[in-house]
Amino acid sequence: MFYTLTKRIVGSVARAVYRPRVHGLEHVPADGPVIFAINHLSVADSFIVPLVVPRPVSFLAKAEYFEGGGLKNRLTRNAFGALGAIPVQRGRGRAAKEALGTAQRVLSEGGAFGIHPEGTRSPDGRLYRGRTGVARLALSGRSPVVPVALSGTADLLPKGAKFPRPTRVTVRFGEALHFSRYDGMESALPILRSITDEIMYAISELSEQDYVDRYQSSAAA
Secondary structure (H helix, E strand, C coil): CHHHHHHHHHHHHHHHHHCCEEECHHHCCCCCCEEEEECCCCCCHHHHHHHHCCCCEEEEEEHHHHCCCCHHHHHHHHHHHHCCEEEECCCCHHHHHHHHHHHHHHHHCCCEEEECCCCCCCCCCCEECCCCHHHHHHHHCCCCEEEEEEECHHHHCCCCCCCCCCCCCEEEECCCECCHHHCCCCCCHHHHHHHHHHHHHHHHHHHCCCEECCCHHHCCC
């Protein structure tokens, strides 16, 4: 109930102010487990998809977003919590494993889960190599993957900005990808890499970003 009420209120305001363009919403399953694999340009990305999808969407968010004082931190914490965010400690293997388990539970209960395969925001607007967690989720949860491309969110909430700016955002949903042909192979690293690359290719086709075949964490190297 709280999720629905918050989504209606925030969604109505966001649509009125930012007038998001949404394409391919017919590719979103009305029910059942589904993974939204989303490119990552801004902190705002995790707000946008739950607001435009007509069903609840859970996603992982850095634990830092749920901590600290100040008006910005309180607003961010409340918004993330209200829209289904699951806090995760970065850089801690056990915490990350527990977060992945939480995502698997969401899918096992027939829920929708959003994930940024790149891991962190792109530093330059390009699309970076995806990490294989999305593939593990797809196989363990026997869930279709809907690729999602966002554009405009880097201008909506640039890094370091305290509040969103009046910029239009575009959301493109691609056709669902199915990987049932790989059932039982979630421990095979070459399979996980192949699935992840297929997902990233689908995102790049939607977003038209330049693709970089290395992890975002090595961008500055």
